[in-house]
Structures are given as structure tokens and as C-alpha cells.
Amino acid sequence: MTDSLAIHIAGLRKAYGSGHLALADVDLDVHAGEFFGLLGPNGAGKSSLINILAGTVRRSSGVAEIFGFDVERDFRQSRQLLGVVPQELAYDPFFTVREFLRMQSGYFGLRHNDDWLDELMAELDLTDKANANLRALSGGMKRRVLIAQALVHRPPVVVLDEPTAGVDVELRQGLWRFVRRYNEEGHTVILTTHYLEEAEELCQRIAILQQGRIVALDSKDELLRASSWRVLTVTFDRDPGTLPPELAELMTGAAENTRVLRIDAQTNPLGDVLAQLQTLPAQILDLHLQEPRLEDAFTDILGQGR
Secondary structure: OOOOOOEHHHHHHHOOOOEEEEEEEEEEEEOOOOOOEEEEOOOHHHHHHHHHHOOOOOOOOEEEEEOOOOOOHHHHHHOEEEEEOOOOOOOOOOOOHHHHHHHHHHHHOOOHHHHHHHHHHHHHHOOOHOEEHHHHHOOHHHHHHHHHHOOOOOOOEEEOOOOOOOOOOHHHHHHHHHHHHHOOOEEEEEOOOOHHHHHHHHEEEEEEOOOOOEEEEEHHHHHHHHHOOEEEEEEOOOOOOOOOOHHHOOOEEEEEEEEEEEEEEOOHHHHHHHHHHHOOOOOOEEEEEOOOOOOHHHHHHHHHHO
16 A cells, blocks of 8 residues: 555455445545545445445454555544545534534644635635524535535545535536545545546546445546447438337437437447448438447446346
8 A cells, every 4th residue: 555545445244233245345545636536336335335435334354545555544644634524414403514524623633724614614605604594504505514614624635525426517617626626636536426427527546435435446438438239310301200220229219310329339230220220211411420438338237137
């Protein structure tokens, strides 16, 4: 292990009392300064992994370190290095926003932290809510407070666990502007999300978990290159009529003289598809081939892992 590793995980296992194995010998390194995606279906083990890093769940065996500090043996140092934005809206209803963030600062021994809290509240559009009671805030505003809470001690590693679930577009865009800047300043960001377009836009490398195991770990570009799916949009000069059965089963959309086909290049070579389209009683005016999206790669990988 080197100092360039923000997270080092080796042979990490977590078994619960029921015998359920949530994590099975997971190996994962996240480099300092990365914007890293941790993806997977519900029940894949993402939350268990995050909770082990955060110290709220004890591992069964294996190694889990944050900048070289073991999350259990060196818990004080590792907690200082990590901020987690949880999925759940957990907050204390008896405090204002500013009081809540000051209290969180106190947990890390930060007595004079108001300048940074003011900056956080400004960036997250919370300034006019600074003296509002937490229980009076909307769900989106509470989500912003939890993000600020995770960052009060300026941790070099921040984990965003479904940070935009159920929030409006304005908050989502503002959050990503702020998090991008935080990452560009050298902080490591780990994102879990079911909005795969967010991971595709933001993450440099991605790990995909399935049934407690990492089934893919690579750069976003390599994961996309490995996917064989393409979306072909074809516009004709008139209604092409009924498509041949081989093409009809690939069709995902139709509008007037346009047909949209989802093609697996391994089983439906593009040349063969075009040859069949040219036999239709209509002339092709336009073709548009959409390269694979992360959603396609994600679906491919999970299908292979079953």
C-alpha cells in the first residue's frame, strides 16, 4: 500500500448472524483524488461496505483502511479522514441548521469553524435557512444539511450514498457543481447511485458489486467499450410497414416514419441489420447510431454474473 491510496480494501468479508454473506472477499483500491463510482443492484453489498468504512458495522474479516489507517484499530484517525452522506434523512429535530452543523464540528474538535460552515451553507443554498429548525425543512433541504454535515471537517474522502434520491433538478445540479469542485481541489469522492447517468458523467473509475462480489472494476471508458449494445434510429421517407420478425423483436420505439432498434452487435451485426432494413418498401433518409451508455454496460455485466 502507498500514500496515494485513499481506500485500501483486501479480502473484506461481512457475514450477518443469519448466515447471509453480504461481502465475499472484496478487493478494492481507490486512489487519492479519484471520483469513483460504486454501483450495484439493491442488496449487492454497497451499504455494508460503506458502513464498514464509516465504522458503524464491524467486518467479519479482511482489511479496510483509509489512507493507511485501519477503520477499527485506528478508528479516531480514520473517522477524521472520512465524511459520509447517508441515504436516510437522519437529523436532530431540536436544532437549527447552524446549531446542528456547529455541533457536528464539535465532534471533530473544531471550535472556530463558522467561516467554513458559512461557505458550505452558501454553496448548498442553505444560507437563508441557517436559523430555521431542522424539522421545518423540506426533504430536499434536509438532504442539503446532511451533505453539509458530512463536510464540516473537510474530510479528504467523502462518500455520497444516493445523495440525489428524491431531490429536485435544481438541487441535483447545484450539488454536482459543488462536489466536482471539491474533487478538483484534491478530495476523493465515492459515489453510489441508481441514477447511472450521474455515474457516467462524473466518475473516472467504476466498481460494480453483485451478491457481495465485485464483478467489474475498470475505467468508465473501458466499461463502455466492452458493451456490445447500440441504439439505431432509422428515418424513412415513408411508413416502412411491418418490420421482419428478426428486426421487430429489436424495436424499442416507433414514431411516424422512424424506427428505433436496440442492437446487440455480437448477435446482430450492424451490417446484417442494415441489409434487412434496405429490403423494406421505403427509402432510408437518415441513420443515427448511439454508442453504449453505462446503463447498457451495467445490464450486460449483471447478466453475465447471474
